[in-house]
Structure formats: C-alpha cells, structure tokens
Amino acid sequence: xxxxxxxxxxxxxxxxxxxxxxxxxxxxxxxxxxxxxxxxxxxxxxxxxxxxxxxxxxxxxxxxxxxxxxxxxxxxxxxxxxxxxxxxxxxxxxxxxxxxxxxxxxxxxxxxxxxxxxxxxxxxxxxxxxxxxxxxxxxxxxxxxxxxxxxxxxxxxxxxxxxxxxxxxxxxxxxxxxxxxxxxxxxxxxxxxxxxxxxxxxxxxxxxxxxxxxxxxxxxxxxxxxxxxxxxxxxxxxxxxxxxxxxxxxxxxxxxxxxxxxxxxxxxxxxxxxxxxxxxxxxxxxxxxxxxxxxxxxxxxxxxxxxxxxxxxxxxxxxxxxxxxxxxxxxxxxxxxxxxxxxxxxxxxxxxxxxxxxxxxxxxxxxxxxxxxxxxxxxxxxxxxxxxxxx
Amino acid sequence: xxxxxxxxxxxxxxxxxxxxxxxxxxxxxxxxxxxxxxxxxxxxxxxxxxxxxxxxxxxxxxxxxxxxxxxxxxxxxxxxxxxxxxxxxxxxxxxxxxxxxxxxxxxxxxxxxxxxxxxxxxxxxxxxxxxxxxxxxxxxxxxxxxxxxxxxxxxxxxxxxxxxxxxxxxxxxxxxxxxxxxxxxxxxxxxxxxxxxxxxxxxxxxxxxxxxxxxxxxxxxx
Numbered sequence: 001x002x003x004x005x006x007x008x009x010x011x012x013x014x015x016x017x018x019x020x021x022x023x024x025x026x027x028x029x030x031x032x033x034x035x036x037x038x039x040x041x042x043x044x045x046x047x048x049x050x051x052x053x054x055x056x057x058x059x060x061x062x063x064x065x066x067x068x069x070x071x072x073x074x075x076x077x078x079x080x081x082x083x084x085x086x087x088x089x090x091x092x093x094x095x096x097x098x099x100x101x102x103x104x105x106x107x108x109x110x111x112x113x114x115x116x117x118x119x120x121x122x123x124x125x126x127x128x129x130x131x132x133x134x135x136x137x138x139x140x141x142x143x144x145x146x147x148x149x150x151x152x153x154x155x156x157x158x159x160x161x162x163x164x165x166x167x168x169x170x171x172x173x174x175x176x177x178x179x180x181x182x183x184x185x186x187x188x189x190x191x192x193x194x195x196x197x198x199x200x201x202x203x204x205x206x207x208x209x210x211x212x213x214x215x216x217x218x219x220x221x222x223x224x225x226x227x228x229x230x231x232x233x234x235x236x237x238x239x240x241x242x243x244x245x246x247x248x249x250x251x252x253x254x255x256x257x258x259x260x261x262x263x264x265x266x267x268x269x270x271x272x273x274x275x276x277x278x279x280x281x282x283x284x285x286x287x288x289x290x291x292x293x294x295x296x297x298x299x300x301x302x303x304x305x306x307x308x309x310x311x312x313x314x315x316x317x318x319x320x321x322x323x324x325x326x327x328x329x330x331x332x333x334x335x336x337x338x339x340x341x342x343x344x345x346x347x348x349x350x351x352x353x354x355x356x357x358x359x360x361x362x363x364x365x366x367x368x369x370x371x372x373x374x375x376x377x378x379x380x381x382x383x384x385x386x387x388x389x390x391x
Numbered sequence: 392x393x394x395x396x397x398x399x400x401x402x403x404x405x406x407x408x409x410x411x412x413x414x415x416x417x418x419x420x421x422x423x424x425x426x427x428x429x430x431x432x433x434x435x436x437x438x439x440x441x442x443x444x445x446x447x448x449x450x451x452x453x454x455x456x457x458x459x460x461x462x463x464x465x466x467x468x469x470x471x472x473x474x475x476x477x478x479x480x481x482x483x484x485x486x487x488x489x490x491x492x493x494x495x496x497x498x499x500x501x502x503x504x505x506x507x508x509x510x511x512x513x514x515x516x517x518x519x520x521x522x523x524x525x526x527x528x529x530x531x532x533x534x535x536x537x538x539x540x541x542x543x544x545x546x547x548x549x550x551x552x553x554x555x556x557x558x559x560x561x562x563x564x565x566x567x568x569x570x571x572x573x574x575x576x577x578x579x580x581x582x583x584x585x586x587x588x589x590x591x592x593x594x595x596x597x598x599x600x601x602x603x604x605x606x607x608x609x610x611x612x613x
Contacts, residue, residue: 298470
C-alpha cells in the first residue's frame with residue numbers, strides 16, 4: 001500500500017534545496033531575518049502593552065498634589081481627614097515618596113514609604129508590608145534595584161545620604177512580589193518614618209494624597225469637589241495618567257510600525273521577484289521532469305514541499321531567534337525605542353507574554369504567501385508545452 | 392502501433408512570426424520497428440518525437456498510439472502515458488547534473504511512490520543492463536559523455552517502456568561511443584521495443600537493425 005506522503009518526492013525536494021544550497025541559504029537568511037524582525041516587534045509591543053495595562057490597573061483613582069508656582073510641594077497630612085468627608089470617597093491615604101539618586105550606578109530609585117497598618121493602595125505594597133520589619137530600618141527592593149545594589153556589593157544594607165550629609169543605614173529585607181516590572185522595577189519600599197527621614201520631610205507632611213472612590217462614575221465629581229476645597233492643588237485622575245501613558249506608547253509604537261512596514265515591503269519585493277518568473281534553469285528542469293512522466297500536479301507537489309520546507313524553517317528560526325532576542329537578551333536597541341533610554345532609569349526585563357494570535361499572524365504573513373509565490377510561477381512553467389527540452 | 396494522421400504543427404510565437412514545423416504528416420510505425428528519421432537541423436524531426444511523446448499538441452491532425460489518441464490527452468493522462476509507454480533519450484542527455492546517477496535514473500519512478508524494494512530492483516536491473524553499476528552513486532556532472540549517455544538510456548528504460556524515442560543520440564559522441572550506443576540500441580530492439588531515432592548521423596542509415604529510414608525536409612516527409 002502506498003504511503004499518503006510520497007517520500008521520494010519529498011526527498012527529491014530536499015535534495016533540490018541542497019543542490020541550490022547558496023540560493024536556499026540566501027532565501028532562508030533573508031526570510032528568517034524579516035520574520036525575526038516582525039516577531040520581535042510584536043513580542044516587545046505585546047509585552048509593553050501588558051506592562052502598561054498592569055501599571056494602569058494598579059493606579060489610584062485620584063491623586064492630589066499641592067502646587068506652588070506651578071511646582072509640586074509637600075501636602076499637609078491633615079487634608080486626608082477633610083477629603084474623607086467628601087461624599088463618595090471610600091479612602092484617602094497620604095503618600096510619602098520621592099527619588100534617590102544612586103551615584104555609583106548613575107540611576108534614580110523611587111523610594112516609597114508605607115505604614116504597617118494602613119490600607120495599601122497597591123497590591124504589591126500590601127505584600128511588601130507583610131514582609132517588611134517595621135521595628136528597625138528595613139527596605140524591600142524592586143527587582144531592578146536589587147540587581148543594581150547587588151552589582152555594587154550592597155547585599156545586606158545600604159547607607160542613604162541624608163540632606164545634612166549624614167548617613168542613614170537601612171537593611172535590605174528582600175525583593176517584593178509584583179505584577180508589573182515597568183511600575184515597580186526601580187522602587188524601594190520602607191517605612192514612612194524612614195522615608196521621611198531620608199527626604200527631610202516633617203511628620204505632618206506627605207508627598208501627595210491618593211483617593212479611592214466607591215463608584216467609578218463619580219471620579220470626576222469627587223475630583224472637582226477636592227479642587228473646590230483646595231484651590232492650590234492639582235487633582236489627577238486615573239484617566240489623565242492613562243492617556244499620558246497611552247500617548248507615549250502610541251508615539252513609540254509609530255516607530256515600530258515604520259519598521260513593520262519596511263519589513264513587509266522587503267518581503268513583498270522578494271515575493272514580486274519570485275512571481276515574475278522562473279529562471280531558464282528552473283524551466284529546463286521542469287521540462288525534463290515533464291518529459292520523463294511527471295504531471296503538473298507532481299511538479300507542483302515537489303515545489304510545494306520545497307517552499308514549505310524553506311518558509312516553515314525560516315518561520316521557526318525567526319520566531320525562536322525573536323524569543324531569544326526579546327526575552328533572553330532583553331531586546332537590546334529595540335527595547336530602548338519603546339521604553340526610552342536614560343541614565344536615570346534602571347533596566348527592566350520584558351515580561352513573557354505568549355500570544356498565539358501573534359504567532360498565527362506572522363505564520364500567515366509569511367509561510368502561505370511564500371508558498372504561493374513559488375507555486376504560481378511553477379504552475380505557469382509546468383502548464384506550457386514541455387517540448388522545449390527537445391529543441 | 393504509432394499512427395500520425397494528417398499532422399500539421401505550427402509554432403506560433405506571434406501571428407507574423409509563426410513557424411510551420413510539420414506539414415500534413417502521415418506516418419505509421421509498427422510495434423518492434425526501428426525507424427530512423429533523417430533530415431537537417433530544423434527539418435521537423437524532433438517535433439515528430441515531441442508529438443508522439445505527447446509533449447506538444449499538433450495544430451491539426453492526431454497522434455494515435457495503440458488506439459489511444461495521445462494528441463487529445465489532458466496533462467495528467469499525458470504524463471501517465473509518457474511514464475508508462477515512452478522512454479526519451481535526448482541529444483543533450485537532459486540529466487540533472489547535481490544528482491547522482493541513481494537519483495537521475497529513478498526520477499521517472501518518483502511520482503509513482505513505489506515500495507523501496509521495487510524501486511531498488513528496477514534500478515539494479517537497468518544499472519546492470521547498461522553497464523553503469525560502478526558509477527551508481529557518483530554525480531552525473533563527473534561522468535564522461537558516453538557514461539552520461541548510458542545514464543540517459545537507463546533512465547529512459549527504468550519503466551520498461553514500449554517505445555524509445557532518441558533525439559540526435561550520437562551528436563555529442565565520438566565514433567567509438569556512437570558504435571557502443573548502437574550496440575545498446577540493438578539490445579533494445581531484441582527486447583522488442585519500438586524505436587524512433589531522429590538523426591542526421593550517417594552511421595544509422597545502413598544499419599542492419601533499422602527497418603526504415605525516412606527523410607524529412609522542411610516539415611514534409613519525403
């Protein structure tokens with residue numbers, strides 16, 4: 001009984017690819033590179049979107065900041081009680097946070113102070129609060145901070161330089177769990193008292209106040225009431241932050257879109273070139289095969305195997321390379337386009353987001369199109385009279 | 392039996408540039424007959440072979456082989472007809488240079504998807520018959536002209552066809568190799584094959600194995 005797949009035909013297709021090894025290698029190289037570029041773009045974009053969504057989800061509904069001369073100043077903690085009295089507000093918490101420049105690595109850390117018994121406005125801070133030892137100066141680190149400190153031999157404690165030049169020793173308690181690296185990578189969590197000491201902030205002051213609203217539809221109303229109560233504050237809603245994040249993301253994804261278009265354009269030039277016809281050598285070989293008894297169907301099947309092997313191998317290589325490049329090598333160069341490059345930022349790893357739709361999209365953009373571009377001219381060649389080989 | 396009935400073949404590159412290759416040809420070749428078609432280059436010899444092999448269709452008239460109207464066959468049937476009935480020996484051998492001798496010879500069997508033992512048996516048989524066993528796994532491009540000729544004959548015979556069509560088979564061979572080719576032809580005639588040789592090599596005109604020598608000039612059988 002015959003096997004369903006004609007292994008002789010398949011073997012002939014493989015041999016045919018090896019016979020033209022330089023041409024095959026060139027096509028595989030170009031196709032793999034294009035697929036690698038496209039897939040990398042999609043992987044990075046998906047990861048950043050995932051990070052963005054996680055960050056936005058973790059944002060407080062309203063942030064109240066005090067302004068003076070257009071600049072951000074510390075706010076009195078007494079405002080918390082007055083804000084709590086506004087109808088619709090379910091909680092109001094003062095935040096103590098700021099930036100600390102770590103000269104050794106040339107990066108900025110975000111220091112966040114929390115209280116042991118207060119309701120945390122972020123889930124990640126709630127888990128940090130559980131692990132933090134509030135009886136002595138201790139801190140929990142984001143993964144990026146931990147990595148920077150480790151590289152600079154700060155494994156057990158770190159000495160913060162205070163405003164008066166004296167040192168404040170804080171023990172390292174560990175790394176806190178988080179859902180989003182983009183949001184927490186450069187964060188250090190410690191007690192509010194320790195944070196205030198480092199920032200030289202008095203006990204009745206805070207950096208800003210975060211407000212939770214029971215009904216999401218009332219956020220705008222509550223925001224306007226706070227503004228009425230304190231004319232010298234800036235009230236920032238979750239939507240405002242979401243829009244500003246989205247704007248940055250959209251602008252940067254435009255650069256990626258350009259890269260995507262260039263890759264597609266190159267791919268279609270190759271396809272156009274293939275569709276424009278067979279070489280005389282290819283036409284002659286088809287003629288010989290037809291003369292010795294191959295049908296058009298046999299020729300097309302053989303060409304199908306050839307193009308499938310090339311395009312599928314290129315697809316797999318491109319995708320595997322992209323996985324390695326994006327998630328193991330952390331997408332050098334490409335990631336900077338999206339996340340921005342700054343001496344004052346700690347690096348962060350792109351989270352692995354497996355999106356089967358992306359892989360399908362890349363597959364359908366590459367494999368079937370390449371197969372069609374091989375089959376169509378072969379069909380044209382195979383359906384012509386094969387007597388050319390006799391002349 | 393091969394019958395060409397009122398065959399005219401016009402190659403029409405464009406209306407102004409058409410070439411009439413054959414004009415009203417009538418020819419009957421009996422089973423087991425050896426026919427030599429002699430004529431100058433461009434006289435239409437190869438076109439007759441193409442039409443018998445169903446590689447081209449006549450502009451008018453029909454080709455009938457053993458009662459089968461091969462000039463009317465659609466591609467898939469024409470391929471099967473060629474595979475089962477016709478073995479072609481080309482002037483330039485038309486081998487695939489980067490394949491080995493064995494790979495070239497089994498090419499006509501590839502679409503059949505036969506069992507590996509059956510393929511091996513057929514291959515061994517033709518390798519022995521045409522004395523190329525020692526070259527079975529060498530690349531065709533490294534063979535001499537005579538050896539390439541034998542590979543081409545082996546390939547034409549792997550399916551044991553009834554009809555052998557040879558197009559200028561000795562054009563690229565010296566006299567010694569040409570004589571060797573004729574010996575192989577003799578063997579094929581002994582096997583009862585119908586052989587049509589298109590050539591202008593005088594070596595074929597007085598051969599004892601040749602039943603008829605037909606002259607063709609400007610597409611007309613004389």
